[in-house]
Amino acid sequence: MIAEIGLAALWLAAGLCLLQFIAGAIGARGDEQGPVSALVRPAAIVQALLLVVSFVCLLWVFAVTDLSVALVAANSHADKPLVYRISGAWGNHEGSMLLWVTILGLCSALIASLERRMDARFVKTALAAQGFVALGFFAFLLLSSNPFARLNPPAEFGAGLNPLLQDIGLALHPPTLYVGYVGLSVAFSFVVAGLVTRQAGPELARAMRPWVLAAWISLTLGIAAGSYWAYYELGWGGWWFWDPVENASLMPWLAATALLHSIGVLAARDALRTWTIMLGVVAFSMSMVGTFLVRSGILTSVHAFAVDPERGAFILGLLTIYIGGAFALFALRAGALAEGKRFVALSREGALVFNNVMLSAILAVVLLGTLYPLLSEALGTRVSIGPPYYNPVTAVFAVPMLLVLAVGPLLRWRRDRISRIAAPLVLVGVVLAASVIAVVAFSGAGVLPTIGLALAVTLAVASWLPLMGRNPRRVPLALWGSMLAHFGVAVSLAGMASESAFSTERLVAVRSGDTVEVGPFTATLGAVEPVAGPNWTALEARIAIAGEGVDTVLRPQSRTFTDPPQNTSEAALLTRWNGQLYAILGDAAGEGRWQLRLWWKPFVTLIWYGGVLIALGGLLALLGHLRSGVRRARIGEAIAQRRADRESEAAA
Amino acid sequence: MILAAALLALAAPATPPAIGAGQTVSSAPLADTQLADPVAEAKAQALMEELRCLTCQSQSIADSNAPMAGDMRHQVRSRIAAGEEPEQVRAWLVERYGDYVTFRPGFDWATWPLYALPLLFILVAGVLLFRRIGRGGE
Helix, strand or coil: CHHHHHHHHHHHHHHHHHHHHHHHHHHHCCCCCCCCHHHHHHHHHHHHHHHHHHHHHHHHHHHCCCCCEHHHHHHCCCCCCHHHHHHHHHCCHHHHHHHHHHHHHHHHHHHHHHCCCCCHHHHHHHHHHHHHHHHHHHHHHHHHCCCCCECCCCCCCCCCCCHHHCCHHHHHHHHHHHHHHHHHHHHHHHHHHHHHCCCCCHHHHHHHHHHHHHHHHHHHHHHHHHHHHHHHHCCCCCCCCCCHHHHHHHHHHHHHHHHHHHHHHHHHHCCCHHHHHHHHHHHHHHHHHHHHHHHHCCCCCHHHHHHCHHHHHHHHHHHHHHHHHHHHHHHHHHCCCCCCCCCCCCCHHHHHHHHHHHHHHHHHHHHHHHHHHHHHHHCCCCCCCCHHHHHHHHHHHHHHHHHHHHHHHHCCCCCCCHHHHHHHHHHHHHHHHHHHHHHHHHCCCCHHHHHHHHHHHHHHHHCCHHHCCCCHHHCCHHHHHHHHHHHHHHHHHHHHHHHHHHCEEEEEEECCCCEEEECCEEEEEEEEEEEECCCEEEEEEEEEEEECCEEEEECCEEEEECCCCEEEEECEEEEECCEEEEEEEEEEEECCEEEEEEEEEECCCHHHHHHHHHHHHHHHHHHHHHHHHHHHHHHHHHHHHHHHHHHHHHHC | CHHHHHHHHHHCCCCCCCCCCCCCCCCCCCCCCCCCCHHHHHHHHHHHCCEECCCCCCCEHHHCCCHHHHHHHHHHHHHHHCCCCHHHHHHHHHHHHCHHHECCCCCCCCCHHHHHHHHHHHHHHHHHHHHHHHCCCC
């Protein structure tokens, strides 16, 4: 019954989505006051409520393990702890697509209920665009990925969830990431509405900014969470693999980061109009490309794509319609947009444009590297593209970008002189030179880590330079946000460089009682004993860690799950202020010995702390912009009120 | 990434499961044993991180539990220990398994766009911007 309610709610929501599209399209044609176009806001809101009902139904059938639902039978098991039964609802294709559509619907409802800056025609056009995008994904969900399909007769047991996914990471990472992915749809719809209603000025930028910021914060947190999850769960100590699925989440982030900065230029200076519009299209396109890559199975190989071509072809069709359509609209209308304001190279705009070009180039590199193996396979050769390609090639663009970032925020809008910022420029140069010399002299790190460390130190100092000559109490919240986010980039970069330069690894086969040294610690293997969990059994090693004032026991496990049968390594981590000790229990090595894999990774945690700081900076900027938006609206109202008063006085 | 790896693992039973404790020891002794010479081990490690595990989902052989990755790690370590240079070992593996095995795409007829396209992108962007900015403020 619950599954049928979920499916019915989904169909009803699809119907309302169609209404939202039609009503919005009528509104877009200029008939804002008509009876049909008045329906667009209610349709969007009720649609979102129905989607929430549908999603809750899915959570419910997973929570109670209703084995007559095909999706539950294929992906869940009654023996799993409740939190993993529930989060398992989106740990599969159909469930994650329902989450996608639900968030898309919620975005529509939020636009319908919150957007007050733009006029009614604009909002209706944006909702029509949002509805048009959602319709395609509704069709995909209902026609080829129904999450509520019944199984008759019901399965006796569920097939279970992949043990790698039985982790709190699954509860947090996909929803956060999806909010970011799908939140970018608002940027897309606003840009389309801006093109249709011919509004591409600072008002559009100010209206878009909170939405893009919110999506970007979520995307940042989702990527950081995913990276940490992969780091501790896969058991290989790596935090970024340049895996196509990771790239699929990085690409929208790069585009959204570029978009945020160009929105800043458009809002403040009315420059970069067409470029901002284009980035709005690109950002959400990257979300859809990512979804296509992950959901179509094309990533393993073009041959895997052929195994289930229906779904892949479906998403590819949607991609073509939406991205192609948006770019066609762009091509038709972009020429008609008045060109934005001009500026010289040495200006805040100039620095931000540089940042935008470099971010776009990195995006191009990642996209190329992700798609190239597929292209070359289609042409008959198989190549692999991994860190040895991505690291240096992205660094070629990232290093100049970060150097410009160190001084860009100090520049004035429109036009500036080098002599005005000579003092901070010298300071940045001295810090950079000193840190390069220090790293080279004391660490013997490789080329890229050396550059990374030196840049991180420089940027950590430079990110606070905009405070110079200001009263800190009068610094706008949004500026605090941007400084904090830039500082977060430095922190994260320091973690990446340090991990790659200073990690030490020990791979040993030891008996109980043997001691090995790893980094500043000694590790002594104690007993290796069986332990049992709710749906797994495991061998657990007790490893006593001593040194640097630490005296503790790490308990890495090698787990054996029954449904489905699979083994996983549960790493044990010791987190210190200056790094992490990472321990893995491997195979029995004969003669009572056990394989242990130990890493000391100095300052590795900075990678994720930096990610959190970046997101926090985004949050401060979001609050700052919302506050100044409210203030601006209030001032506008006051002026209008005063004018009305004066007019009525004059009339009297 | 885990999500996809896990889903793919479920979909394709051919993917070997991770080896846990208690299973038989691989016949390749150097799969999980570091070389005594730290210089040679560092060379081997750097190379292993750039070689693809052929039975996994985009993992390097340094990052994989699959038996075949263990065999390949053994091969890499024993060849480096025998005095071969990492590039010789890589060439030997590429000869056996094709370009697919190395994560470091070379520069040849099949891979030149990987380096040419980013360059082209930056040139086009640079020219466009230069034309716009070159005409000066306002």
